[in-house]
Amino acid sequence: MSAASVVVYEDTYGSETAGFGADAGFCLKAVEHLLVMFTEARLRFGQAATRCEDCGSYMAVAGVCTHCDWEDPNYQPTERQPVSDEERARRMATPCTPSSDISTFMSPHDL
Numbered sequence: 001m002s003a004a005s006v007v008v009y010e011d012t013y014g015s016e017t018a019g020f021g022a023d024a025g026f027c028l029k030a031v032e033h034l035l036v037m038f039t040e041a042r043l044r045f046g047q048a049a050t051r052c053e054d055c056g057s058y059m060a061v062a063g064v065c066t067h068c069d070w071e072d073p074n075y076q077p078t079e080r081q082p083v084s085d086e087e088r089a090r091r092m093a094t095p096c097t098p099s100s101d102i103s104t105f106m107s108p109h110d111l
C-alpha cells in the first residue's frame with residue numbers, strides 16, 4: 001500500500017507541480033482507489049481474518065469458502081439477538097430511506 005500511495009502521489013500531485021497535469025479523471029480514480037484500499041485495510045485491521053484453509057482465499061463467508069466450497073469445521077454462527085414485538089413495531093413505524101442508491105451496488109464478482 002505504501003508503494004501504491006507513492007505512485008498515486010507522484011502521478012497526481014507530482015505531475016501537477018512539474019507543469020504537466022495528468023488527466024483529471026485518471027487522478028480522481030487513482031485517489032478514489034487508494035482511499036478504498038486504505039478503508040478496506042482499516043476495516044480488516046483488528047478483525048480476525050477468516051481464510052480458507054484449502055486455497056487461502058479471504059472469501060470464506062459464514063464458514064464456507066465461496067471460491068472452492070471448503071467448509072470450516074469450527075465455524076460457529078453468530079447468535080441473533082431476539083427482537084421484541086414492541087421493538088419491531090417501533091422500527092417499522094418509519095419507512096427505511098437509504099442514504100444512497102444501494103439498489104445499484106455492484107461487487108467485483110458482478111463484473
Ligand SMILES: [Zn+2]
Nearest residue numbers: 052055065068
Ligand atoms: Zn477456498
